[in-house]
Amino acid sequence: MALRTRLTQRLGIEHPVLCAPMGFVTGGKLAAAVTAAGGLGLIGGGYGDAEWLEREFAAAGNGRVGCGFITWSLATQPHLLKQTLVHAPAAVMLSFGAPEPFAAAIKASGTCLICQVQTMAHARAAVASGADIIVAQGSEAGGHGQTRTTFTLVPEIADYLTKAAPETVLVAAGGVADGRGLAAALMLGAEGVLVGSRFMMSEEALVPAGLHEAVARASGDATVRTTVLDVVRKLEWPPEHTGRALRNRFVDTWHGREGELGTADTVVREFERYTRARDAGDMDNTGIFIGEAAGLLNDVRPAGDIVRDMVAEAGQILTNRREPAR
């Protein structure tokens, strides 16, 4: 069953499912697999690493993919945008910061501009920058974001776009991990979904050993929005952003003690431990960004199967859900 929406029309894709550009997790292989299955994959440009980007665009082979950046970090090395546009990406997504320093160059190249937003104020800025697609990201999402939730942010932005920018296409992100989430997002007024955590639990995701098992064990109760993963990595995120991460020994030790963690000696020692634990597959003593949807994720699957099953399930419940169920 096809689930055609204004998103599939705009991007020329079959299914309204985008793979989130998870920094250093969504490589070319994962992005290309999502595209090959009928969605669109976005390479996770993250903080920006020229060599990594080249490698992952190459890994995408001939697959049509997009790329996403952390906007405030891209501002420190703006040449990476030019390097990316050379690959003629299907879209460039800007998240976490003012889009307008980059919007004009992206649009001038004929590339689809996706802006991820977390508030109504961001949505207005995205429209002002000429965003073709707005991703409304709720706080249930893994990794960085803010506090508004998918369930109310999506319809409120949908109402705003209907009045202010009816051509702009709305996509929901945060908590979408299966066909139920896709169907719900469509009901709330989105034209498709951007999915992170579910694709982190794909065979193609670039993740350390042990991560998949740790997430599969976790309930959605076991995540928290925190800054400790940024403090230990000395990343200077704007203060309104926190990152949703799995509660493990590291997070439980330092959440609420961020000032102490950030002191010179401690942060050097803890970063060394954090990195060593990650490399050793010791998932209790490093950081795992994952959304509340962790409680819905129990297996690791090929990304293409994830896309196909999500769409099939959504189509099925949209069709059937008029009679008492379960």
Add this chain to the structure above:
Amino acid sequence: MALRTRLTQRLGIEHPVLCAPMGFVTGGKLAAAVTAAGGLGLIGGGYGDAEWLEREFAAAGNGRVGCGFITWSLATQPHLLKQTLVHAPAAVMLSFGAPEPFAAAIKASGTCLICQVQTMAHARAAVASGADIIVAQGSEAGGHGQTRTTFTLVPEIADYLTKAAPETVLVAAGGVADGRGLAAALMLGAEGVLVGSRFMMSEEALVPAGLHEAVARASGDATVRTTVLDVVRKLEWPPEHTGRALRNRFVDTWHGREGELGTADTVVREFERYTRARDAGDMDNTGIFIGEAAGLLNDVRPAGDIVRDMVAEAGQILTNRREPAR
């Protein structure tokens, strides 16, 4: 169009819409209006006030209604449950605390037991207490709650109930303010919705002068989870609960300075100001519990119209949402 689900079957109602038992806001008139329109209204027993409860059951007239309590507060005056059961309520809902001290008496009376939960741990406790209906409340809800969001909590509890308690009926709460929210909740695996903020913006709600205008002006960006409304009222909520409230001058002044607000002299002075502002309709200097759905609420309507329009809109988008929209 009828939207029959296991919730409508279980409660013998026409529409899968419950009015949340908002303490001192959902009186008998509002509850009865929701019931008369085909849903079910729950009187907001809140912290428990015997005289208020009698008055509001009387105000419900012959309407079939239920009643909800704050469980940890009910434990301090357990006789209120007996007083309530005398009215043969359609259901009793327990929120915010362990249900089992009251569950047996409710079930022994033949009354439907509704447990509101905010985490997977709560859901397991509700099943253990024999809950007939579980309300999964996301953090987007107005008033008290915790941090899990509707979008992921509902499907995770749905999966749990399928395995552990297939007869238990699941209802979604938090962020549901129109037909889009109702339809989305059904997609996520709920059999109906419990609605607060939208009914606070009804003609029948018991609210101070000025509240409706303040909420109608607000964006969903303008709410915050905080404890300052409890600190100023000297209510000793268990620490895991915060209350979502409108950001106004009072909240912006004290959020983050709770310790200072709670000191003996300050709390006496501020509570006096807070109460006086409320009575004077000065909504900037008192407290307004409201959900993130505030951004979707622009008008005050009869509760019956709210029920009918919500169901009609949900039916419409469930039927139509197979073609590109907007």
